[in-house]
Amino acid sequence: MRAxxxxxxxxxxxxxxxxxxxxxxxxxxxxxxxxxxxxxxIESGLATLTLVSTGILIVxxxxxxxxxxxxxxxxxxxxxxxxxxxxxxxxxxxxxDAVLVKLVASAPFVQGSEFVGVSWKRALVASLLGxxxxxxxxxxxxxSPWIAHEPGRFE
Numbered sequence: 439m440r441a442x443x444x445x446x447x448x449x450x451x452x453x454x455x456x457x458x459x460x461x462x463x464x465x466x467x468x469x470x471x472x473x474x475x476x477x478x479x480i481e482s483g484l485a486t487l488t489l490v491s492t493g494i495l496i497v498x499x500x501x502x503x504x505x506x507x508x509x510x511x512x513x514x515x516x517x518x519x520x521x522x523x524x525x526x527x528x529x530x531x532x533x534x535d536a537v538l539v540k541l542v543a544s545a546p547f548v549q550g551s552e553f554v555g556v557s558w559k560r561a562l563v564a565s566l567l568g569x570x571x572x573x574x575x576x577x578x579x580x581x582s583p584w585i586a587h588e589p590g591r592f593e
Contacts, residue, residue, distance in 0.1 A: 477571075480568070486499050492555065
């Protein structure tokens with residue numbers, strides 16, 4: 439019973455934070471860490487689940503995708519956010535992530551005995567689903583997912 443309560447509380451933590459996953463400032467560093475962690479887990483988890491039918495091993499591929507996504511976020515996404523429009527950056531990240539998914543799936547330690555290979559289409563779908571889910575985690579954590587707030591307007 440205690441383990442279930444811990445799991446439920448852990449899953450509800452992202453609902454309590456308020457952070458912008460693109461802009462990090464000193465006031466929201468802890469909230470950013472929580473949001474980024476859950477976005478990373480959800481993104482890597484969905485990508486792994488998309489590839490399960492190809493015969494990959496779940497735990498090694500999930501862990502490897504987490505490491506690959508951390509690298510992509512730290513060394514590609516964050517440095518480029520101030521230089522490139524998000525409208526161009528997000529599709530680029532999805533494409534690079536699809537390449538990473540394909541590379542991870544080609545590693546022998548993530549391939550099960552019934553591994554059949556991962557097509558580029560499946561890698562792109564896995565990347566798209568994972569990145570879309572992590573984007574929405576960030577939007578929901580900003581507490582205004584589909585509403586554009588303008589200061590001083592009451593409607």
